[in-house]
Amino acid sequence: MMWKEKYRIGVDVVDNQHQELFHRVSDFLISVQRKGDWGQKIAKVKETLAFMQEYVIVHFRDEENYQLQINFPEYEEHKDVHARFRDMINQYAVRFEKEGFTQELVQEFGGKLMTWLIMHVADMDQRIGAYVREQGGKG
Amino acid sequence: MKVAFVEPFVKAARDVFQLMMDLDAQRGDLRASEQLVPSKDASVAIGVTGDLLGSILYSFPRQMTLEMVEIMAGMPVDELDSFVISALGEVANIISGNAMAYLNSANYMCNINPPQIVLGQETALEMVTRKALIVPLRTRIGEFDIFITLKEQA
Numbered sequence: 477m478m479w480k481e482k483y484r485i486g487v488d489v490v491d492n493q494h495q496e497l498f499h500r501v502s503d504f505l506i507s508v509q510r511k512g513d514w515g516q517k518i519a520k521v522k523e524t525l526a527f528m529q530e531y532v533i534v535h536f537r538d539e540e541n542y543q544l545q546i547n548f549p550e551y552e553e554h555k556d557v558h559a560r561f562r563d564m565i566n567q568y569a570v571r572f573e574k575e576g577f578t579q580e581l582v583q584e585f586g587g588k589l590m591t592w593l594i595m596h597v598a599d600m601d602q603r604i605g606a607y608v609r610e611q612g613g614k615g
Numbered sequence: 616m617k618v619a620f621v622e623p624f625v626k627a628a629r630d631v632f633q634l635m636m637d638l639d640a641q642r643g644d645l646r647a648s649e650q651l652v653p654s655k656d657a658s659v660a661i662g663v664t665g666d667l668l669g670s671i672l673y674s675f676p677r678q679m680t681l682e683m684v685e686i687m688a689g690m691p692v693d694e695l696d697s698f699v700i701s702a703l704g705e706v707a708n709i710i711s712g713n714a715m716a717y718l719n720s721a722n723y724m725c726n727i728n729p730p731q732i733v734l735g736q737e738t739a740l741e742m743v744t745r746k747a748l749i750v751p752l753r754t755r756i757g758e759f760d761i762f763i764t765l766k767e768q769a
Contacts, residue, residue: 477689505688509698580697587684587701591635593710594687598634 477480477501483597485605490542491565493535494597500527503588507578508579508586518577523570525529528565539601548607557600616669616744617700620765621645623717625750626673627710628761632754636686643751643758651740651747654760656680657695658733660740667724668716669743672733673707674711678756686756693736694719703731723767 479498484491504524507517536558543551568585573583625642632638651670656677662670675683677695682700683706684692692699711727718725733740748762 477690478687502689506690507691509688509690535681582699584701587698588705589701591686591702591705591709594635595631 477596483547483601485601485608487542487605487608490539490601490604493538494530497531497535497593498597500524500531501586501593505586505590508582513612514579521577525565525569529569531556532558532562532565537602543604546604546608546611548604554600557596561596564588564592573589616746616765618645618748620667620718621748621750621761621763623714623721623754624761624763625708626717627713628673628752630667630757631706631710632752635709636683636755638683638686638754640752640754643724646749647746648762649746651742651762651764652675653733653736654749654762655737656735657700657703659704660731660733661707661711661726661728662728662731663711663715663765664728665767666723667725667738667765669763670767671707671765672739672740672762673710673759674749674762675703675759676757677680679759682756686764700734704732711758 478501479495483494483498485494501524504520509519510517538557540551540555543554548554563586568581568588571581617630619679629640629642632640633743651671653674655674655766657680658672658674660670660672677725680695680699680703684702708727709729713724715727742764744764747759747762749762751758751760
């Protein structure tokens with residue numbers, strides 16, 4: 477389990493989506509890292525990739541809308557970081573198409589997905605919660 | 616090379632270890648080396664360009680690397696496979712990126728190149744300075760080294 481309570485920012489809609497993202501990535505890593513026949517895991521890899529491509533759009537849109545709503549000063553910077561992450565996912569999707577869903581490439585993707593998600597939520601997203609608290613709001 | 620270039624990397628590494636792994640990293644004594652050769656099993660080299668030129672090498676013991684990834688992934692990890700190596704490379708990448716932000720605010724505008732993984736302790740990397748500075752950082756799961764060789768561009 478990757479999710480930790482300290483990742484909460486105190487805004488329910490964002491926290492629930494973060495938890496969903498962490499659960500899906502965690503699930504994906506368990507399945508990729510489990511010993512066993514690689515061929516049987518490819519369906520799960522494809523499912524996670526499709527989920528990430530769709531869900532990050534929904535989540536980033538919701539989170540960015542929330543930032544606009546509260547006049548979050550780092551909105552533009554945060555939006556750029558989201559865009560770069562979407563590009564990273566799409567670049568891997570292209571590589572999977574070209575190079576195939578090899579174990580090595582999928583594991584590399586898993587390592588990036590995990591570290592990005594943790595660092596982004598543990599650091600950058602915490603500033604949203606801190607800003608809300610500073611403004612005296614409850615989110 | 617200036618000792619002042621070390622601090623941004625120490626600060627960034629301590630922050631990232633705390634944020635990502637809830638690990639406190641204590642700085643050890645600075646030493647110098649005439650060679651840039653990994654001191655431990657799994658290393659990440661990151662090139663720096665811009666106002667400063669050179670490279671940073673993060674060198675981790677195997678067991679520590681596995682435990683770092685275990686903490687982040689929340690599941691057992693027992694080999695240095697592509698998943699572990701990729702996660703390690705990204706941790707070093709994030710530390711270096713944050714260190715660049717500190718250097719930028721000190722008016723050194725620099726960029727980093729993608730992380731290169733070095734396994735084992737055989738490979739010697741190119742140095743831009745006569746000596747590299749090495750700072751060890753101790754955590755409850757092990758000790759790792761950050762090698763820094765940076766020079767100001769003329």
